[in-house]
Amino acid sequence: MSATAYLQRLQEEVGPRRAGSPGEGAAQVWLTARCRELGLAVESDPFTFIGPENFRPLSNLFMLAWLIGSIALSVSGKTVLGAVGFGLYLGNIFFFQKWLELRLARTLSQNILAGLKRPLSDYVAASQKGPALLLCAHYDTPRNLPPWAHRLQGVYAYIMPLGIIGLLFLGFYLLFVLLNVIGWHWVKPAADFSGRAALILNLPFILAMLLMNLSALFWPRSDSPGADDNGSGTALVVEVARRLKTNPPSNLEVYFAWWGAEERGLFGSRQFVRRFSAQLLKDRFYLLNADCVGVGEKLTVHTGQGLLRRKPADQEALARIERLAARFDIQTIRLWETILSGGTSDHSAWIDRGFTRAVSLLRENQARLSPPARFLAWLLRIPDANQLELLHIHSENDHLAGIRPEILEKTADLAEAYIREVDASLAAGPIVEVKE
Ligand SMILES: [Zn+2]
Numbered sequence: 001m002s003a004t005a006y007l008q009r010l011q012e013e014v015g016p017r018r019a020g021s022p023g024e025g026a027a028q029v030w031l032t033a034r035c036r037e038l039g040l041a042v043e044s045d046p047f048t049f050i051g052p053e054n055f056r057p058l059s060n061l062f063m064l065a066w067l068i069g070s071i072a073l074s075v076s077g078k079t080v081l082g083a084v085g086f087g088l089y090l091g092n093i094f095f096f097q098k099w100l101e102l103r104l105a106r107t108l109s110q111n112i113l114a115g116l117k118r119p120l121s122d123y124v125a126a127s128q129k130g131p132a133l134l135l136c137a138h139y140d141t142p143r144n145l146p147p148w149a150h151r152l153q154g155v156y157a158y159i160m161p162l163g164i165i166g167l168l169f170l171g172f173y174l175l176f177v178l179l180n181v182i183g184w185h186w187v188k189p190a191a192d193f194s195g196r197a198a199l200i201l202n203l204p205f206i207l208a209m210l211l212m213n214l215s216a217l218f219w220p221r222s223d224s225p226g227a228d229d230n231g232s233g234t235a236l237v238v239e240v241a242r243r244l245k246t247n248p249p250s251n252l253e254v255y256f257a258w259w260g261a262e263e264r265g266l267f268g269s270r271q272f273v274r275r276f277s278a279q280l281l282k283d284r285f286y287l288l289n290a291d292c293v294g295v296g297e298k299l300t301v302h303t304g305q306g307l308l309r310r311k312p313a314d315q316e317a318l319a320r321i322e323r324l325a326a327r328f329d330i331q332t333i334r335l336w337e338t339i340l341s342g343g344t345s346d347h348s349a350w351i352d353r354g355f356t357r358a359v360s361l362l363r364e365n366q367a368r369l370s371p372p373a374r375f376l377a378w379l380l381r382i383p384d385a386n387q388l389e390l391l392h393i394h395s396e397n398d399h400l401a402g403i404r405p406e407i408l409e410k411t412a413d414l415a416e417a418y419i420r421e422v423d424a425s426l427a428a429g430p431i432v433e434v435k436e
Contacts, residue, residue, distance in 0.1 A: 001242060003412040004405040006034070007227065007235035007294070011400045016223035019109055019140045019261035020051055023223075027139050027234075031112040031258050034238050038245050040114040040256065043121060047260070047275075049267035051107030053143075056265070057216035063092065064209050071202065074174055075195045079181075083174045094308055101265060102274060109260040111268045112139070114241065116248055120255045124279050131426055132253040133286040133419055135240055136269070137233030138262030138346055141226025142394045146219050149212065150395060156208060157387065161340065161372040163205025168379070170198035227400045229393040232294030233361075234258060236412045243416055249423035252286075259346050262291075269346035277353045286317070286422055287358035288415060291345040292393060294408040296364035298331045303384045305337035305344070305351055314356040321359045321418060328414050333366050334384040340373055341387060361415060363407055364388040 010030065017027035028044065035042035050056075067089050074082025113120040123132060176191035225231075241256050248254070259268030301321055304312035325332045337344050347360040367387040369377070377385030392398050 001239060002405075003232070003235045003239040003408050004403070006238045007231050007403065007408065008400060010231050010235055011225065011227055016141050016226055017139060018143060018223050019049060019264050019267075020053075020107060021223070024109065024140060024260065028110050028112055028260075031139060031234070031238075035112070035114045035241070035256075038238075038242050040116065040241060040245065041119040041122075042112065042114040043119045045111040045113050045121075045272065046108055047111060047268055047271035048105035049107055049109055049261035049264050049271075050101060050105050053264075054217060055104075057213040059097075060209065060213045063089065064206060064213070066092075068206060071170060071198065074170060074177075075199065079174060079177045083178070086170060086174065102267075102270060105267060105271070109140075109268065111260055111272060112258040114256040116241070116244055116254045120257070123253060123255065124276050129281055129284060130253060131251065131284040131286070131422075132255060132280075133288060133422060134255045134257055135237050135288045135290075135415065135419065136257035136259060136346060137237045137290040138230050138259040138268065139234045140260050140263055140268075141231075142224050142229060142263040143221040144224045144396055145394045146215055146221070147395075149215070150391060152208070153391070157367070157370040158372055159204045159208050161370065161376040162201045163208075164339070165372065165376055165379070166198050166201030166205065169194045169201060173198055222396070224394055224396070225399040227403050228294045228398050229292050230262070230290075231400075232292060232403065232408055232411075233290035236290045236293055236361075236408065236415060239412050240415050240419070244419065249420060251426035252419070252423040254419060262346055266344070266346055266348060270349040273349040273353055273355075277350070277355065280355070282354050282356070285355055285357065287347060287350050287355060288418060289345055289347040289358070289360040290411070290415065291360060291362055292390075293361050293363045293411040294403040294405075295392060296362075296389070296407070298333050298363065298365055299325050299411070299414075300335050300360075300362040300364055300388065301325075301332045302347065302360050303334050303336050305348060307338050307380065307382070311351050311354075312356070313351060313358060317357045317359050320421060321414075324414055324417050324421065328410055328417070330410065330414065333364075333386055333388075335386045335388070336382055336384040338380075338382055338385070340369075340377060340382060340385055342390060359418070361411055362388075363411060364390055 014026045014030050017023035070082050070085030173194035176187045179187045237256055261267035335341050345360050347358045350358045367389045
């Protein structure tokens, strides 16, 4: 078999597999059957996600109303109330929302887990743990965005960073007004300017968010075929598992995970990390994630994530994947994940918890960063600020005919080479950690 052959089977035998749809269950059965065929120790891992699809747009609209209220209070003289509202808004976006979502999740789904020699649950429960690598991908597929939403992406690339710059001006405005109150009267012109800038820069962003979330509620959406997002990654993991089973690594235990409900907010991987990461060792656990690996020319290398709490990826893991990509003649794009870069994937929850030896494979072409996005990246000191095209995913066009087999196969070769190199590095003797 090959990754492309597995992908073809998955698309033909299962098709769309959105979380909560019958296809999701079919995908779980299909993956379990492939694992049994290969002689892997397979198990299913039940977890919960937020089932109602209206939850996300409704909560976004609620937060949007909250933001509009805070801005209105701020600029209409009720500065303290506005500042408190704005502070709570930011607190929710950065901290509370993620925490709350996992606790509101009630709908059942399953991750499919497997091991080359023993089940992953065995390894998690073991008191003595050797080095291990988890190769993973999400198997669920998304809904399609409305066709006009894809065309608006170019406009959004301007509006969104302008909106964030507007929020910074709102922060300045509140600061200047408070300074004015305590007697720094000379800051008043700056306050007036910041208040107006906040309103003007935020208006297009607020309108775009209103449009997107209202359309999510009322515009009928079909299922995406999901060949690249993420049939490609799903098939890659099956194919690499097949190769490792025939020729297993000697110093590294390898496990596999196919996550569910990624498109609904990374639920499968987040719930797994929440429940089991405390039992795993950060310096002995490697993660290799594959998401959308069958179309784009370039390979994205995630150098880290976050804006307030910055979490860089492990330098050695980064250097290894870049070195291997060069050997396979694959061009790379370095990318620090923030709201600017667009979506994220199942490596995110791991890096958040300090599992920095995490590499996510994504084949995608680079988009030009809009001038306001460049300005914002400079202002916030975001390293490797880049954006990706990602035009074909979450659309009808993400079908099998759009997959480029040479891209998918080369990425599978790269994933295998990465695992074998980690294995070989462990044979070379104890790793001496060099702290900078
Ligand atoms: Zn995906």
